[in-house]
Amino acid sequence: MTGGYAIKNYKTRGERVLSQIPIDIKKIKKEDLNKEILRAGLIAELDAINLYEQLAAMTTNKNIKKVLMDIAEEEKTHVGEFQHLLLQIDKEQIKELEKGKKEVKELTGK
Ligand SMILES: [Fe+2]
Numbered sequence: 001m002t003g004g005y006a007i008k009n010y011k012t013r014g015e016r017v018l019s020q021i022p023i024d025i026k027k028i029k030k031e032d033l034n035k036e037i038l039r040a041g042l043i044a045e046l047d048a049i050n051l052y053e054q055l056a057a058m059t060t061n062k063n064i065k066k067v068l069m070d071i072a073e074e075e076k077t078h079v080g081e082f083q084h085l086l087l088q089i090d091k092e093q094i095k096e097l098e099k100g101k102k103e104v105k106e107l108t109g110k
Helices: 030-058 062-089 091-108
Strands: none
Touching: 030 062, 062 091
């Protein structure tokens, strides 16, 4: 998702519209603003992956499916971009990601 796309009038789950920011930026403390912006970007990219994969699963047109899956893959790159930026400014997130990885490894052995 590169912003400004024209599906503004379609509703998703609940009342949220696809291009709306899922947080109230005005209520965010100044020092948390960039983290919140990056997390909103991550949410949008993950949502976009689901959307494109669902649309790809719906179509019977091979070319549309192929392009939708290609775009879904590009969204995963965008997730990586936002995550990289977030981890530069949210050191606690780095620590918690490692903790999560360790907990899963302990529970599953993988
Ligand atoms: Fe994107």
